[in-house]
Amino acid sequence: MNAAPLKxxxxxxxxxxxxxxxxxxxxxxxxxxPAGLYAELSERHGFTLPAERVRVAVxxxxxxxxxxxxxxxxxxFIPPVAGG
Amino acid sequence: MFELTNQPIDPAALEAKFxxxxxxxxxxxxxxVRNLNDGKPVERLEYEVFGSxxxxxxxxxxxxxxxxxxxxxxxxxxxTGVLEIGGIAVWVGVEAxxxxxxxxxxxxVIDEVKARVPIWKKEHYADxxxxxxxxxxxxxxx
Numbered sequence: 555m556n557a558a559p560l561k562x563x564x565x566x567x568x569x570x571x572x573x574x575x576x577x578x579x580x581x582x583x584x585x586x587x588p589a590g591l592y593a594e595l596s597e598r599h600g601f602t603l604p605a606e607r608v609r610v611a612v613x614x615x616x617x618x619x620x621x622x623x624x625x626x627x628x629x630x631f632i633p634p635v636a637g638g
Numbered sequence: 639m640f641e642l643t644n645q646p647i648d649p650a651a652l653e654a655k656f657x658x659x660x661x662x663x664x665x666x667x668x669x670x671v672r673n674l675n676d677g678k679p680v681e682r683l684e685y686e687v688f689g690s691x692x693x694x695x696x697x698x699x700x701x702x703x704x705x706x707x708x709x710x711x712x713x714x715x716x717x718t719g720v721l722e723i724g725g726i727a728v729w730v731g732v733e734a735x736x737x738x739x740x741x742x743x744x745x746x747v748i749d750e751v752k753a754r755v756p757i758w759k760k761e762h763y764a765d766x767x768x769x770x771x772x773x774x775x776x777x778x779x780x
Contacts, residue, residue, distance in 0.1 A: 565688075567686055567688050567756070567758060568686050568758035568760070568770050569758075569770045571686075611688070611691050611756075614690050614691055614694075615691070615694070616691070616695075630688060630691070632688065632756050633758065633770070634772045635752075635753070635754070635755060635756050635757055635758060636752070636757065636758055636759040636770070636771050636772050637685070637716060637727075637728065637751050637752050637755050637757035637758075637759070638669045638716075638727060638728045638748060638751060638752040638757075
């Protein structure tokens with residue numbers, strides 16, 4: 555039911571970066587939205603942080619987890635922040 | 639203006655930017671590195687930042703403060719990198735005609751920065767362990 559696979563660029567920060575073991579990567583996915591992509595990554599890399607506690611940025615701006623992804627997008631999953 | 643810096647924050651230099659003769663109030667908040675969190679002795683902190691989005695979101699928070707409070711000027715500087723105990727992690731300054739709006743806007747800016755800007759804090763403890771920490775809500779916890 556998904557369209558052609560997408561090629562995405564991902565950046566990781568904080569404990570998702572540590573869990574993934576790198577700060578950026580390119581990947582090909584059949585996920586159509588950040589929600590689908592996060593589920594795929596969680597399964598592959600054992601991310602224990604539930605999706606409802608993660609925000610996402612697509613191409614440098616906050617987006618909904620249901621935002622439709624397209625090839626070439628840069629996706630960043632944002633774990634709970636803690637500035638200050 | 640919202641800035642990220644990997645250099646020590648100099649409060650005197652920042653305060654010197656606020657010299658508006660029409661303003662009777664300058665409220666400054668300094669967030670400093672505490673030596674204890676949640677009962678655990680902390681040795682130092684490390685901030686990691688999603689720079690491009692953090693800059694945009696920080697600027698939006700200051701624009702909201704300018705729009706929603708009767709203030710003349712607002713500035714926030716946040717550190718990146720490693721900080722020792724007592725180091726200034728974040729500095730907020732708000733200048734206004736009167737103190738009420740200056741206090742309210744300053745509180746708004748620091749609360750929103752902690753809740754919204756993609757900055758993460760790792761605490762390094764005296765026993766050698768370390769942990770990413772989470773903001774738990776306005777005025778509580780971290």
